[in-house]
Amino acid sequence: MTADFVVKKIMIVEDNPVNQKVMQRLIKILGHESISITDGFEAFEKIKLLRPAVILMDIQLIDISGIDITRAVKDDPELKDIPVIVVTASATADDQEKIIRESKCDDYLSKPFLPQELSDKISRYIAVKEVDFK
């Protein structure tokens, strides 16, 4: 970790409380703050208001698809530069490609993931604390 490490806000859009907890814990370990959103319809307004440094986006939410929220972010000139990492359990490479294409997300992480995998993805966009997960 460098001396100029800055704590940033990472938004978790996820309806599953267990997954939410896992990601909250990991983000804390990586040195950042998390904001968790369960309600998909709330997500876009919260993103506009809070301008997180990175967004972790579940696709299967209760009320709306994470694909639609991500595309709305990417179509908004003021928000489009916020990196969105889609985190979802997707069966095939075709599904994955479709989600990436339709959502215009920056990155994709399959569930279930290892802590190191989430760390690697987030560290493409913001500095994270170095953690030995082994």
Ligand code: MN
């Ligand atoms: Mn879900």
